[in-house]
Amino acid sequence: MEGILKETSQREKRKATSSVTISDDNEDMEETQVRNAKARSVKEGKKKATSSVHPFFIKGINDPSQPTIKSAMQTKKRIHYVDLAIAMWFYDACIPMCNIGFLVGQKNVVQIVTNKAANYKLAGNILCERYTSITWSPYAAHCLNLVLKDVSILDNVKILVTLASRVTIFVYNHKWHLNWLRKRVGWTEIVRPSATRFGTAFIALESLYHHKADLQAMVISTEFKKMLKVGNVVECKEIVLNENFWKNCLITVKVMTPLLRLLRLCDSDEKPALGYIYEGMHRVRRRVKELFMKKKELYKPYTNIIHRRWDRMLRKSIHCAAYLLNQVFQYDRENLCSKREIFQCVLHMVEKNFSGSDIIDLTMSLGKFRDSEGTFGRPGAIASRTSTHTGNL
Template sequence: MASKQAIHKANMAFARWCFDACIPFNAMRSPYFKPMVDAIGSIGVGYKAPSYNDMRVNLLRDCKKECQLFIDSYRSQWANCGCTIMGDGWTDQRQRTLINFLVYYPTGKSFVKSVDTSDILKDATNLCNLLMEIIEWVGPDNVVHLVTDNASNYVAARRLIHEKYDHIYWSPCAAHCLNLILKDIGKRDHVAELVSRASKVTIFVYNHIYILSWLRKRSGWKEIVRPGVTRFATTFITLKSIYDHKHDLQALVTNKYYTSHKLSKSPVGKTVTSIILDGEFWEECLFMVKIAAPIIRLLRVVDADEKPSLGYVYEGMIRIQKAIMAIFRNKSIMYGPYIKIIDERWDKHLR
């Protein structure tokens, strides 16, 4: 049994290596971390860590082979139960347009490959060819279902695939559909104006460290969520975040710390101050947060990986409509435009 001093010495050696290599602390939560430590401990004194060349050549090759054998072991399940091919399009930090292809089956899901489509015209023919390549790799007889985004080019590609394999059915991505509903709501004139005003407040706060440092000293302060590029839900999450900071922001613009500063007297400062002190702005924020809340709740359910969520979608859409009707006290003239947006997307993509 090692002494406390020896254990602490080993921990410090490990910590120095982590700090020097800038390894994030979350790495210790990896499922492979404890087996790695146990394997090293089982060898005992004299263990020599793999070299740089071993890691980038030999061990990388062996891990790739191990993964391939692991995936191959699932092929029998694909044949017995059938599987779903999922295509997930996204844009990375270098603005490359990528599509990840995955295979889903009862016991889990497997990543197949990622394709850079930045220089490819994403029309129905090319998308069909990409999906056909994955179908042929998995085995046409093993595939029963496709799930992709809801864009018209994917819909057209689905028709081409169905002409060749009439046993393969297509479903749109429920999360994408809900995002498009939020996008359509965000396009409404009064919502777009509200988001623009909220954005001015956020930009003003985060562009001036003088203001931000004061806010960060407030008890219970949390950073304001800023809108993302592709996820339309973040627009409404930002409105909720802004509303949660209502009292902090109002305390700022009425505090001598701010009013005595030249920023408060600048044109942009006066504009932001008027927005923060406008009671109607906060009422509209709360109103839109309430409308978007049931949609975002369902989006989180269908976008999670914990369990299959399709069974929640239909009931969830009914709950969304009932919640919006209740917000407007069942006055059809007021809730009508929002229900129309939901129905149009729902009829087009999920029904």
């Protein structure tokens, strides 16, 4: 009996120990699983976050393909956005435009340039009446563009531009003729006029005139004779072989070239064009008269357009003063315009911006500037007379 009891007690002890070991093993397995899960979460947290933003410097900080800050921030589009933002700020803050002088300072504003619309013109006149030292004027480039527009609607010029446009359209609408011309040595593409820019019509005339030899060689070639049944071929041939057409093209190009150069100068951002506007308009009028051998019936239609736009829009004292104070033209005695209005405009600008003894000092300085006395006669000042020239208009 005692033996049976001992065996049962030993069996119960073995069962208890086995259950304890099994539970311990299960706890160990759970702990290892928890540790592995924590390790995986830590590793996943250390992974770098992927970004969809494209890096600005692809090749590093010395990447030459990246634009400079100056080229990115000083474009016409950016300047327009800045002007628009400032105007919207004035509008939102209910600040009248006539109070700009109080914010910027009357002495820090010499000229205000705006569009020629009626509201801008009225605002400019109000500012000039309130602040007598400020001068208002419209865009010079806009004025020149209107001159080109008025010239382009003259009967003889309008017919000429239409004929030139027909030749250009014919060449670029027929593959054979265009391929034949592109095989010519030194061939460049013909400039085609734009519908929104009046200056491009005259640039297209100049470009077409430079291709005169190639176009005439094309229409007299044996291959061209095989294409006479194609539409508008005969008309194109008559236009290209008409010497009066090319003569009128040359005259029109010579008349408008000075205006186009002045327009490029006024529309560029390389240097201020204020000191070159008066000289450019004066040279254009003189060039037109010389081209037509001073025959009034020939040059009057052109000079009347220039005078009308100049007198109504850009005949300001500030342009005359800037012309006389430009050393490029001041010391060119042969071509210097000696009209009385120029010196009167200089005195008018001096009296607008100065008073008292300053006017006398400035008048004396103008005499020294004219005669190259004092610092105006130093070698550096003399050398800079030609280095600042923008080219012949």
